Amino acid sequence: MTAIVLSLKPTLELTDDQFYELCQNNHDLQLERTADGELIIMPPVGGESGRQEADILIDLGNWNRQTKLGVVFSSSTCFKLPNGANRSPDAAWIKRKHWQALTPEQQKKFPPISPDFVIELRSETDPLQPLQQKMQEYIDNGVKLGWLINPQDRTxxxxxxxxxxxxxxxxxxxxGENLLTGFVLDVINIFNWS
Structure with missing residues (x-):
């Protein structure tokens, strides 16, 4: 199952608050919104992809608990990027000082910030090109480092x-290079699962 893209313009354009409310009223759906206002309904991942994603989050979270350098987010978190898009990477990390610069209200809703680091994990049903475009969008909006992990091609x-x-x-x-100092993700385990 692939993502469904709904074009809402020109007849319907959701404000940030309306999009947030739509997401809150539809907890069973993972929704994103492009900078052009298109609504993307993301399908749930299967067991294998969910396990891979969990392993990535565990490793990133364990490293962050040791270093206390930032805040880790799961794929359920939707970020409001500077270009107006609302995106949910499979894993994200924000430096503590950047997170603390947001108001409590901004932290509660869809944080209006680009993560410092993102990971996207390609599932078997994901076409590669939209993920590559999403990764470039992250970088164009200030993400400093991003990994697109593709178990199908082992890249x-x-x-x-x-x-x-x-x-x-x-x-x-x-x-994690100079950004996530000391963070190392064992990719062999992810590739061996596929």
Missing amino acids: VEIYRLGQAVEILNSPKSLS
Whole structure:
């Protein structure tokens, strides 16, 4: 099952509050909104992808609990990007000082901030190109580092602010580089699950 895209313009345009309310009233759906106002209904992931995503979050969360450098978010979190899009990466991390700069109200709803770091995990039903476009959108909106993990092709695309995309074939691990100092994700376990 692939995502469903609904074009709402020009007849219907949701305000930020209306989109938030729509999401709150439809907890069973994972919704995103493009910068052009299109509504994207994301299908649930299967067991294998859910397990892979959980492993990534556990590793990222454990590292963050040790370092206390930031805040970790799951795929259920929707961020309001500077271009107006509402996006939900599979995993995200924000430096503590950036998170604390938001008001309590901003933290409660869809945070109006680009994460510092994002991960997208391609499931078997995800076409690659929309994920690549989403990753580029993150970078264009200020995300400093992003990983597109593709278990089907055993590749990882690394997106960095101000740099060309780097593609790794069958990497054993990924480094958080200077942004997530000391964070290493064991990618072999993710690839071996697929």
